[in-house]
Amino acid sequence: MRTVEAVFPDQEEVEFEVLQEFPTFFVCEDGTLIERDDGTLIVNPDAGEILYRHIELLPKRPQAEQESEEEFTETFATEAASRFDAALEWISPLVGKMPYGLWTGGIVPPGSPAWAINRPPPPKLSGASSDLLRGCAQPDVAVCRQEGAHLWQPLL
Amino acid sequence: MLRFVGKRVPTYGNPYYDGGMRAYWSYFDGYHERFNLDAVRRGDLLLRHYSNEQNQGHVAVALGDGADALLLQSYWSHGDGLPGLNKLITVRTSHAGYYYERIVRVNNWINYLSDEF
Numbered sequence: 001m002r003t004v005e006a007v008f009p010d011q012e013e014v015e016f017e018v019l020q021e022f023p024t025f026f027v028c029e030d031g032t033l034i035e036r037d038d039g040t041l042i043v044n045p046d047a048g049e050i051l052y053r054h055i056e057l058l059p060k061r062p063q064a065e066q067e068s069e070e071e072f073t074e075t076f077a078t079e080a081a082s083r084f085d086a087a088l089e090w091i092s093p094l095v096g097k098m099p100y101g102l103w104t105g106g107i108v109p110p111g112s113p114a115w116a117i118n119r120p121p122p123p124k125l126s127g128a129s130s131d132l133l134r135g136c137a138q139p140d141v142a143v144c145r146q147e148g149a150h151l152w153q154p155l156l
Numbered sequence: 157m158l159r160f161v162g163k164r165v166p167t168y169g170n171p172y173y174d175g176g177m178r179a180y181w182s183y184f185d186g187y188h189e190r191f192n193l194d195a196v197r198r199g200d201l202l203l204r205h206y207s208n209e210q211n212q213g214h215v216a217v218a219l220g221d222g223a224d225a226l227l228l229q230s231y232w233s234h235g236d237g238l239p240g241l242n243k244l245i246t247v248r249t250s251h252a253g254y255y256y257e258r259i260v261r262v263n264n265w266i267n268y269l270s271d272e273f
């Protein structure tokens with residue numbers, strides 16, 4: 001585990017665990033961003049200036065593979081015209097039933113309210129608890145350090 | 157929705173950003189185009205980027221064509237996380253003349269074969 005000492009204005013140095021290293025800054029626990037060259041805390045990072053500084057190094061969507069109509073039908077049955085239609089049919093029962101989640105810190109959790117984990121959602125929703133309903137959805141979240149609070153939009 | 161069709165969640169590369177707005181923006185970099193209210197089509201994913209703690213960005217899905225199509229999205233305006241996931245307002249209203257910045261066409265964010273888990 002690598003750690004780095006961050007310099008807070010008018011405070012003693014604080015040690016953070018480094019989760020991710022970029023050429024010019026570290027991403028540390030609680031989403032804290034720290035400049036590599038002098039350990040300065042990046043306060044209120046501006047997207048254009050900091051967050052997308054190394055966008056070319058981040059994971060990208062791969063090229064699409066060839067798929068026949070038969071292969072699609074095998075996976076999604078004949079009634080679905082597209083993956084979007086299949087997903088829309090699945091998520092529609094959740095509309096109006098799934099609150100916007102508030103999570104108060106730590107890593108992006110594999111459980112409620114973020115459900116940041118790559119595995120199939122439950123196929124049926126009847127009788128599901130509110131937590132399970134949240135668990136059916138993909139998180140769309142802008143995770144950041146926000147005085148201990150993080151907002152979540154459990155949708156995509 | 158992505159998980160339902162067997163796709164991975166876009167990630168920023170560490171567990172603090174999986175599924176986050178930065179992750180969506182960077183993951184579909186090269187696949188999103190400038191937002192145009194009248195060019196919105198059913199299934200499009202609309203993006204606003206993460207700027208800072210006060211402006212954390214947003215995504216929404218168009219349920220029809222054009223500015224008056226309803227959006228599938230989630231936000232918190234009142235009560236305990238309400239309305240949450242909803243399709244209450246149109247693209248035009250949600251955009252409010254300035255809000256959305258990019259469009260990922262439906263064939264580029266969900267209707268393609270790749271990225272299966």
